[in-house]
Amino acid sequence: MTDMVPSLMLVLAVGAFVTAGVYLLLERSLTRVLVGFILISNGVNILLLLSGGKAGGAPIVGVTAEEDMADPLAQFMILTAIVITFGLTAFILAMAYRSWQMHGHDEVQDDLEDRRIARLAARNAPTVAGSDTADTSDLSVDDEASEARDETARGEEPS
């Protein structure tokens, strides 16, 4: 069995990457979500690297003695994961750009149908101190969709 004691620095790096990534993933802006995704995937890639045991020489028979070889499986998996991440990054960038093109921001928006149903439910509920009259907007869902901006960019509305 290979030496499985991992380097502490790498373990800490995994933790740092994933923590920062999760934080960014919770943001509204698609660009930040993308950065978060890249950070998490880098963290996970390092984790994959750690899973292969300690570092070693090139795993080629005749070049490296067998006990000094690195685990090629882990590296193969990282490479594949990197390629997939790369493609997805390009795709999300395109999506963020398209979103910006169409409405000047790249925020992930709420589901308007859900909001509409919640409003209907509020209207149907028995009146408790007028709480159901709070939202009487009669915009259609489509109108509302173009209005909907969420918390991050209030006040600096692009023209």
Add this chain to the structure above:
Amino acid sequence: MSYTWLVPLPVMIPLFAAGLALALYRRPRLQQVISVVALMLMVVFSAWLMAVVDAGPIVVNSGGWAAPVGVALVGDRLSALMLTVSSTVLLSVMVYSIGQGISDGNHKAPVSIYHPTYLALAAGVSNAFLAGDLFSIYVGFEMLLVASYVLLTLGGTFERIRAGAIYVVVGLLSSMIFLTALAMIHAATGTMNLAQLSVRLAEIDPDVALVLQILLLLGFGIKAAIFPLSSWLPDSYPTAPAPVTAVFAGLLTKVGVYAIMRTQTLLFPSGRLDDALMWLALATMIIGILGAVTQNDIKRLLSFTLVSHIGYMVFGIALGSKIGLGAAIFYVAHHITVQTTLFLIVGLIERRGGTTSLTRLGGLAKVAPGLAVLFFIPAMNLAGIPPFSGFLGKVGLLEAGAAQDRPLAWVLVIGSVVASLLTLYAIVKAWNKAFWQPGTDDVPDVKLPRIMVGPAAALLLVTLAITVFAGPLYDYANRAATTMMDSRNYVDAVLSPEGRGDGHSTDKDGPGRVDESNLRDADAEEGVVS
């Protein structure tokens, strides 16, 4: 006669066809021909595979590398059945979407990327079904997910980008969880091969194995839309074009269910999470269907029933018994076809009635009686009205639950009956509003193109065929479940009693054939212990 050549075909054919279709992006007509022919071949070979593997699983060691070393493809009863059902569905949806493109005059849809992406999705689905190691399952998932991202945001309209953003981010998160699980499993066992994992996971610390199991379930649970992880689905699916929604709803979640089935039976046969899965199944069924009851848009209503019915399959898996698993497998086959058919027909309803909103639809029973029949049959099938296959699948699950005779199983039995009744309620509500309520006068006077009705009707016939041939199919599902319940079947097929697949790989440098024999014995002993 050896049929090993048959196993990789369901992956290779659509993949090559995707490349070809991409190269011929200037020739839309030719692309259509390529896609349809490729998918037809896929149906034929999958059905053939299904017949062949009934005699025993077929393993392909790709590149000639013996099993635990190289990438193995494994075709067994479950994967062949899933392949056959899904390729049939893929073919019908493809013809339907070509029909839609033709009758829309082809001008707006970016057809040139539609075909290659769709074929890549097909290849990804097949790859996930056939993969013999966890990492290939991951790659299969990524193929189908990336293709689905593209298909969902096809055209880049406002609504699709909005829904796509949520779908893509959730998809990415689940992939990251899956990848983390892979890294952990690799660290704990040093292998990715499912058969070898099955042996080694039994040897490691059970608590570590439990963590790995939970991580995998989390990743697959998001893809399969099991309750707390399902809220992304009803929002994102309905915005895609009708055929895309149909294939997503029918197939993508079921790939997650397949992965859960495979890993629960093969890697974690101890069933330590079965009770937790039972509760999740119950929550998925009930909360999903309650969501469906409140919806006023027929596509969203169906998306919620989809979530709800995933609960039935999870229930079957969580029972951990042969009949439970058999019923779950049958239910998956039934549900893929029925759900896809319903979404295709809702696409037709949208075309005929001009909307999917149940308040605005109306009077379709008079205007389009044929469409009413087309909708009614799969709808009743979904709700589980006898004699349809939905009823048979549910009865199987209820029997399996009752056979366990413990309180939790009975709770689930009652829960699934309630969910089934609520499905009926939701479906009948949709039926009343769309077909019976007094119609508005401005129903657009469109004729439904025959090339769109045809595939929907053909798929409807498939669902009826599942009902008529439920006996043999159920037997097949039960045989699949029987082999799966004993993970030794799979392990022996892949690793053979000597602990290696066929093909050649030397364990040591040098010629090695001779000194390999010692190792073989050592490996074999290891295998027997398990």
